[in-house]
Amino acid sequence: MGILEKIKEIEAEMARTQKNKATGKLIFLTLLLNCKYHLGQLKAKIAKLRTQLLEPPKGSSGAGDGFEVTKFGHGRVALIGFPSVGKSTLLTMLTGTHSESASYEFTTLTCIPGIIHYNDAKIQMLDLPGIIEGASEGKGRGRQVIAVAKSSDLVLMVLDASKSEGHRQILTRELEAVGLRLNKRPPQIYFKKKKTGGISFNSTCTLTHVDEKLCYQILHEYKIHNAEVLFREDATVDDLIDVIEGNRKYMKCVYVYNKIDVIGIDDVDNLARQPNSVVISCNLKLNLDRLLARMWEEMGLVRVYTKPQGQQPDFSEPVVLSTDRGGCTVEDFCNHIHRSLVKELKYVLVWGTSARHYPQHCGLQHHLQDEDVVQIVKKKEKEEGGRGRFKSHSNAPARISDREKKAPLKT
Numbered sequence: 001m002g003i004l005e006k007i008k009e010i011e012a013e014m015a016r017t018q019k020n021k022a023t024g025k026l027i028f029l030t031l032l033l034n035c036k037y038h039l040g041q042l043k044a045k046i047a048k049l050r051t052q053l054l055e056p057p058k059g060s061s062g063a064g065d066g067f068e069v070t071k072f073g074h075g076r077v078a079l080i081g082f083p084s085v086g087k088s089t090l091l092t093m094l095t096g097t098h099s100e101s102a103s104y105e106f107t108t109l110t111c112i113p114g115i116i117h118y119n120d121a122k123i124q125m126l127d128l129p130g131i132i133e134g135a136s137e138g139k140g141r142g143r144q145v146i147a148v149a150k151s152s153d154l155v156l157m158v159l160d161a162s163k164s165e166g167h168r169q170i171l172t173r174e175l176e177a178v179g180l181r182l183n184k185r186p187p188q189i190y191f192k193k194k195k196t197g198g199i200s201f202n203s204t205c206t207l208t209h210v211d212e213k214l215c216y217q218i219l220h221e222y223k224i225h226n227a228e229v230l231f232r233e234d235a236t237v238d239d240l241i242d243v244i245e246g247n248r249k250y251m252k253c254v255y256v257y258n259k260i261d262v263i264g265i266d267d268v269d270n271l272a273r274q275p276n277s278v279v280i281s282c283n284l285k286l287n288l289d290r291l292l293a294r295m296w297e298e299m300g301l302v303r304v305y306t307k308p309q310g311q312q313p314d315f316s317e318p319v320v321l322s323t324d325r326g327g328c329t330v331e332d333f334c335n336h337i338h339r340s341l342v343k344e345l346k347y348v349l350v351w352g353t354s355a356r357h358y359p360q361h362c363g364l365q366h367h368l369q370d371e372d373v374v375q376i377v378k379k380k381e382k383e384e385g386g387r388g389r390f391k392s393h394s395n396a397p398a399r400i401s402d403r404e405k406k407a408p409l410k411t
């Protein structure tokens with residue numbers, strides 16, 4: 001029996017167990033409890049099979065022809081969605097790279113990269129073929145598309161505003177089936193395998209979904225007999241399985257409802273109020289600037305401008321850091337410029353929103369914020385205006401907020 005058939009079989013068994021539970025065939029409490037343990041065990045079985053399914057065939061990287069695109073720029077965004085929702089139209093609008101769009105499904109067959117120039121940063125955007133229900137199990141090009149999604153920093157789930165709301169759930173399920181977790185944080189469960197000592201099970205709060213017996217059973221399913229488990233929140237069986245599997249990818253996702261030009265204003269209003277959603281129309285160029293701003297926010301990008309001593313800051317090319325990836329402390333900033341810089345650094349002078357006063361003397365652990373200006377002061381180098389005095393403001397940049405805002409990206 002193939003892995004897919006095995007998964008189908010277990011899913012059927014789960015459905016039967018759930019139905020028995022719901023229809024009240026199991027009137028005794030003990031039987032109901034057994035039902036819970038049985039379901040937990042089945043869930044672990046499916047998770048194991050899905051992991052097997054995801055292992056790429058020997059000698060391949062998992063992506064595949066036409067899908068291996070080199071990373072470029074300060075972040076990567078993947079466009080995921082059903083066929084003909086307007087992914088290629090959106091890429092063409094935002095990046096200026098042409099990606100074929102047409103009214104028939106599966107117009108796009110490979111991964112098409114484009115670059116968005118926004119806030120002096122470069123963001124790589126990837127157009128991908130449409131995916132369909134069953135993609136996670138290998139239907140269409142689902143597996144390749146999902147592999148690319150995993151390699152990105154942000155997923156834009158593009159949806160057709162005029163189609164069923166159910167599409168969002170179907171796609172989310174497909175992505176979850178391959179280990180992607182959208183807009184969730186990792187479960188607060190400490191888990192460590194041990195060589196000996198059996199299983200120690202503890203919690204710092206009351207647990208309503210998982211008890212010691214169920215936890216043992218799940219671990220048994222994974223043939224784990226020695227481990228330390230500490231629940232720091234009232235997590236579910238699915239959370240526990242995620243932690244044991246350890247290969248889950250927690251990603252940010254923005255739901256982009258396109259084609260709002262063909263629906264009524266009440267429906268637009270309703271969609272716009274959904275969590276993590278942005279409504280747009282590529283055809284009418286509606287709200288694309290809002291989408292860009294949202295992408296920027298979600299990617300946690302931070303621009304830092306350098307100011308050479310005695311000169312105006314260089315506002316043409318910032319160092320772009322990310323709060324999510326790599327961090328944005330002064331140390332991260334220095335490493336970005338040169339690896340040896342940290343050793344030579346005495347302190348930095350900071351102007352901008354992260355500074356309490358202008359300029360603030362800061363050390364390596366100081367967290368920089370978007371649009372800060374930084375002057376590096378190396379050891380054995382005299383700062384401008386004399387040490388510890390702040391009178392030399394002649395060369396300080398004008399207030400950041402005063403400086404001319406550059407024109408936003410063409411949309």
Ligand SMILES: Nc1nc2c(ncn2[C@@H]2O[C@H](COP(=O)(O)OP(=O)(O)OP(=O)(O)O)[C@@H](O)[C@H]2O)c(=O)[nH]1
Nearest residue numbers: 084085086087088089101102106107108130282283
């Ligand atoms: N009404 C309307 N139609 C749009 C809009 N954006 C795109 N379309 C149309 O939707 C159709 C599909 O657009 P594509 O960009 O090819 O969609 P896709 O998601 O890339 O499709 P596949 O590559 O086949 O998965 C085209 O006929 C577009 O002109 C929009 O904002 N409003």
Ligand SMILES: [K+]
Nearest residue numbers: 084102104107
């Ligand atoms: K299309």
Ligand SMILES: [Mg+2]
Nearest residue numbers: 087088107108
């Ligand atoms: Mg397309």
